[in-house]
Amino acid sequence: MELQLTKIGQLLSGRSGIVELMDDLGAALAGGGTSKMLMLGGGNPAHLPEMQEVWRRRLAEIVADVPLCDRMLANYDGPAGNPRFRESVAACLRETYGWEVGPENIAVTNGGQTAFFFLFTLLAGEMSDGSRRKILLPIAPEYIGYADQGLCEGTFTSHRPRIDKQSDHLFKYRIDFDSLEVGEEIAAICVSRPTNPTGNVLTDEEMSHLAQLAEERQIPFLVDNAYGEPFPGAVFEPISPTWNSGMVLTFSLSKLGLPGTRTGIVLASEEIASRIRSMTGVVGLANNNIGQTIVEPLLASGEAVRLSREVIRPFYESKSRAAQAVVAEQFGEDFPYLVHRSEGAFFLWLWFPELPITTRELYERLKKRGVLIVPGEPFFFGLSEPWPHARQCIRLTFSQSEETVAQGIEILADELRHLHR
């Protein structure tokens, strides 16, 4: 049988950067660490002993609480998520930031990525009047997982950043507001903060400027806070998060250490939260309950925020420093490389301005040598014209063990020196 596919079906089920990435990650991780691949790709959080202990303790508490365990496994929740969990998320945000939010502003999704699929589907594409609207990504590179989520071609329009060279081997992307126009065809502005893949944390000034542009145009400002504050808090610079009803802020339990539970959280106006809830019901009846049940009391008690500040942030900050030190040591002063300033998330973003091959080829070469990295090209989707820089960057995760990261970077440096010879 030759399968006839719809246009949208072709888009959503074809070759995809994120699917290749997850296939690689799944293959490397499913064996439970028995794979010999050095995993510098993927975004799997580290297994922090202190956090793993918290999860196992919570799961043991749940097993011991028969009615709670039965409810968690054997009951459907409403499509917005568990009412108690939603209240505890809202309470956590009220207490941490003083935001005026309640459970009516919260919708749970099966992971943060699904939240964006729903938001993009709601806002970007064909409108009732036949016009088309797009998502504006004010800065590329941006999260690879968005790239294939559009239900029509050209869902995203993205912009080159300014490159701020801070020293010989250090740079930071900054939004180029001079060239940023928010036309009538823009449905929403979207950023991840900290940015996946670069570890950039947009400044509070950049954020308020974007919020203002969105407000002027009366469109939502979507902020992917998967690595952000107050949990998991993988942010290494002081920031002052804000929210208002024109913003949609998403959270995730994945980077707190529970990616296997697929739990995303949307904070939005009541209307958007309610529409996300409807989409959850239509697409998949309800969310899974496990992540919510595990984490709810930790949100209610403030423990999740404390663990983020005292355990998770210091851990990743120290991992980042260690990885940067290995990079500096392995590449040396004279090799043509730059690292994006590491301000958050789990990644180093490396730029090789004289790279003689594409990073896709580099990815294949390194895979053969037992190192998985993520090539940079797919993160530069939505640009109106080609940009050589887009073929010169790679993403490395520093969340694996320091030995793994060090060995991986050593092989990477060796491969690159061969290529540059």
Place this chain on the structure above:
Amino acid sequence: MELQLTKIGQLLSGRSGIVELMDDLGAALAGGGTSKMLMLGGGNPAHLPEMQEVWRRRLAEIVADVPLCDRMLANYDGPAGNPRFRESVAACLRETYGWEVGPENIAVTNGGQTAFFFLFTLLAGEMSDGSRRKILLPIAPEYIGYADQGLCEGTFTSHRPRIDKQSDHLFKYRIDFDSLEVGEEIAAICVSRPTNPTGNVLTDEEMSHLAQLAEERQIPFLVDNAYGEPFPGAVFEPISPTWNSGMVLTFSLSKLGLPGTRTGIVLASEEIASRIRSMTGVVGLANNNIGQTIVEPLLASGEAVRLSREVIRPFYESKSRAAQAVVAEQFGEDFPYLVHRSEGAFFLWLWFPELPITTRELYERLKKRGVLIVPGEPFFFGLSEPWPHARQCIRLTFSQSEETVAQGIEILADELRHLHR
């Protein structure tokens, strides 16, 4: 801010039968049984003590197995699902039915409903050549959860069944093959078996006839096996399930007793399984791991099939008989009602041929009296013309306690006698 929505966004986030149903169910269940509502709506499985015990034992085993627990909670699986789980599902089907299937034929989704969202999105809607294709439901009423899953208007075209009156108060729907045409615009044929909402189990002859029609037209035949064999096995008639590569068969862990884990399973040709995997990656990165981890060894050992045959099926069959007895007793010989022959699933489907109001109104009246039922109208989507019968049927679940079911039916009968006066 006045929110501008896309066409598809409006469809997926508007008022929806399934969302109302899940809201009602969530509100009634989230309190953990403290609600006084008699829950004859929804499709939540019963909490069978023997099954709850199995789940708690498995979770305790997982908590005790530190590496397994850490993997389950803290690792992303590949988007197709856990490799070991997929192999165990395939092995279970090979051993039970002798089907030639391997893990490459299996894709896991976040619940069975999501599997259908992906399948419908792949197959029905706008094609590359601009033509539109539809899903053929050969028998209405059909599962309410499909109704809003189309990404364009008119995704479904459904057909009235023949009504086979088997006695004064008993009937069975049969596919009306005489009026069933499978035109060029049909992308796939789809049925649920056992049927939600009616408890109908299409006969083996009806199934092979449908499979033959699909094969002639070279289109997939989608079978929603959420309540079917070999697990959870809520089928009260002897049947001989079949599968071939032109068929897509979906399974679910929900009706086995784990709806809170949102675990669906697609058995299909390698191409379709692989496309479902891609869609999982694009829409939500990966599946949650918990249901797969809990059930995998039970599939591998044959225990899941044994429990389905020895615990789950007898339980629901006896629940069905008890509910039918209460209906017969409460309505009496002379009241104008019929029950669909209860051949599987968790529901009785009642037909009141002289009902003076719509069943939506009946639903509202009963909700006020503390009984939740599901009105029948929304299950008759996709018909080309109105059908009075569609306003005369309701769905009752018999999965709650016998007291709840008996009290609910008593109030229902009382309300109906008032209405018929």
